[in-house]
Amino acid sequence: MNRTEILRRKDISHFWHPYTDINSLERREFPVIEKAEGVYLVDTEGHRLLDGISSWWCVNLGHSHPDIIDAIRKQSGRLQNSITGGMSHTEVIRLSERIATISPEGLTRVYYASDGACSVEAAMRISLQYWWNLGKPEKRKMISLSGGYHGDTLGCVGLGYISRFHKSVEHAVKRSITAESPHCFHCRYHRKPENCGLECFASMEKAITENSGSTAAVIAEPVCQGAGGMRIYPPEYTARLRKLCDENDVLLILDEIAVGFGRTGKMFASELAGIVPDMMCIGKGLTGGSLPMSAVVASEAVYDAFRSDSRTDRTFYHGHTFCGNPIAAAAAYAAIDVYERDNVLGNVEMLSEMLSEAFGKYRGIPGVYGSTALGCMSALEISEESGGAGKAFEIADTAHGKGLFIRPLGSVLYLWPPLVTTKKEMEIMLQIFEDSLIENLLTTPRLKRVTL
Template identity: 35%
Template sequence: MNNATLKERDLAVLWHPCSQMKDYEKYPMTPIKKGDGVYLEDFDGNRYIDAVSSWWVNIFGHANPTIAQAMKDQVDQLEHVIFSGFTHEPAIELAENLVKITPPGLDRVFYGENGSSAVEIALKMSIHYWQLMDKPEKTQFVTLENGYHGETTGALAVSDVGLYKEPYETMMFDVMTVPSPDCYYREEGESWEEYSRRQFVHMRKLIEEKHETVAAVILEPLVQCATGMRMYHPVYLTELRKLCDEYGVHLIADEIAVGFGRTGTLFACEQADITPDFMCLSKGLTAGFLPLSVMMTREEIFEAFYDDYETLKAFLHSHSYTGYATGCAVANATLKIFREQPIIENNQELAKHMAQATAHFADHPNVAEVRQTGMILAAEMVQDKKTRQGYDWKERRGMRVYEYALSRGALLRPLGNVVYFMPPYVITPEEIDKLADIAWKGIQLATKD
């Protein structure tokens, strides 16, 4: 078997996500045979550093032996069982582990299947809770400009990415969107904290005026990933928690992409010292091995649904693989690695090295900004650095970097004109240096007219 044969077979039967399929005529896909640590290997023997953790899920490297063994052991015993009326040890253990390590007060775990489903669970539970509290008028959600929360209908409704959302507007409920605290737009000399505080005025004004009809605010803590790894200061979260408490509004933290060590702490909310009312987790939870998500909430929200059957207060939401035993076993193995190894401390050192290896990017005449939060680093290419005028999206400059990187042994999948690193935590300083060199040369090539 080789790359060419698999490409031909693939294009005859498959429809890939986030793709204009005609693009594969110009940008051929790469069939992958196996993974090993930070590397992916195709059927022709080429190896690529997975700089984006295969859509941000693979935190401990491909084919991690510890996690693989846990998965095999569980499959030999119990692969899955209906989670209504039945339970099993992996799900109980995982819930206990998560309650211990997440922000204090998140004491109840509801299982989903992927990130979008976790968001849907949080949205539905918030709306339902307010009905049980005799506040049925609280039906609206507040979101951030350029936020992204998934692609099922509810998750997409509370997102703000027109390219993904606009064709389906007739299927969705209305939301209220406020300007983002995205620090890319701060004034010269203005700090991240100053700008984030300034942007918070918009949120405060809306909640003060509309809180009686608002069920919850949903946002991605610290990094808006899908819209270009845009970042903001933790003070925004601190102030938002106070505001939600003041006006009786739920706070939903979507930590699907930023949780489990990505931002320099185990969870991004830790950097603001807050506990949300709902926290959505997925991606790194199972380190790229299996789909699984959780939605965590407070005991008081659980108690609102706890009553006699005849009251019909139960939260009737389910998935075929709710509480998936094999997925839970994999997640427990993932958390065990966090417990037994100094992952966060190591990440902090790797993040410093990443910053040093890419520091010179800021001097490039077509790089407007190099920004970083923990193990997420992004460089934004622009046409005019002084005015920050971006390139025409039709020029697809980011894809030029992507093509060059593949030819040099790296998977650097751009977000428009943003080139970013979000690698597995097992990457070495030497591999970071290699990525930085490839990205630098790719940017130079991409910005040539």
């Protein structure tokens, strides 16, 4: 047995993998990654694997970025952790100022957590307590979009309920009111981008207007519902949502955990809609995907509602041991430097053109039901008649064999490469992606090859 086989055996003896079917894992020769650099993951055999999904959409700046490593190394020699309840430390102070500077205007108060789900939990609790503090405890409902995903803690599952993932715990979850998903791949109104009148928004309008007196907040992933199937939808939806929340005295929380930090071509997706939410959840790309850190960035108005006076205690009694951890804060500060200094958004513009062109062409491959791309996000769906989710997994396996790591979401295959991917690297990823589609979808010899 070689080293990799020994490691795999130890792995399946003790490591409980997230989102992984145990039986199929035990049958597969899954990669064991030992190091990573740039857009490449390197396994224990020395194989280099292009990271086509930025390791769950977070390694925006590529793996092992030297500036982030340097910041982590220096900070870990100075201060590894220090309580932030009632006192502070230098790293969290300078990072908070920096986040306030880069966030949409008016979002100035930063509350830290560790994973994305924890920041959504915090945002939900802030919105509930906000109304309680203002003397309106009856505003306690949440509204979200069907097909949304906000994390896997029970509170988050109530907001972003995906039946395939969450039905076993439905009984333990308090579900939000859900409005219809802006699901352009399967538009119920048979609209195309050219004639879309956002007909699906009527459902959100109904949910908010009928429940405004009892609703604390609406939460949505702006521009793209990620885990729900990479459903990219028009920014205009979010602009209308802002207006409707204002008119009905309901807070708006935008979950930018996946799309924030440049993924859409803007630093934050809300900029595409030209609006500012009351709270924004960030995570993943905040540290360039290097260390767990997430945050809720809130407006002054929200923060002010938490000031106590001589009669009422309005403190936010919610926190995590590692809130604002100094090492993660140093990594985040270094990452923001890189986003700004290296014109990462400029690179996304280049990648965006390449992805749009390629995914536009893939739509012509028999078996591809539809495709979509925006910024550094691109996805296509394999039709049910062509094998749906099963076929998508086969395509991903083929891509893996050719050196590209992708991981489908059901029947949806997507490419979300690091935002610093070069033109050449993108060309290689697209070539492998295309070859894997063709090999698996065009099986009759006559159709073996199409020009894309």
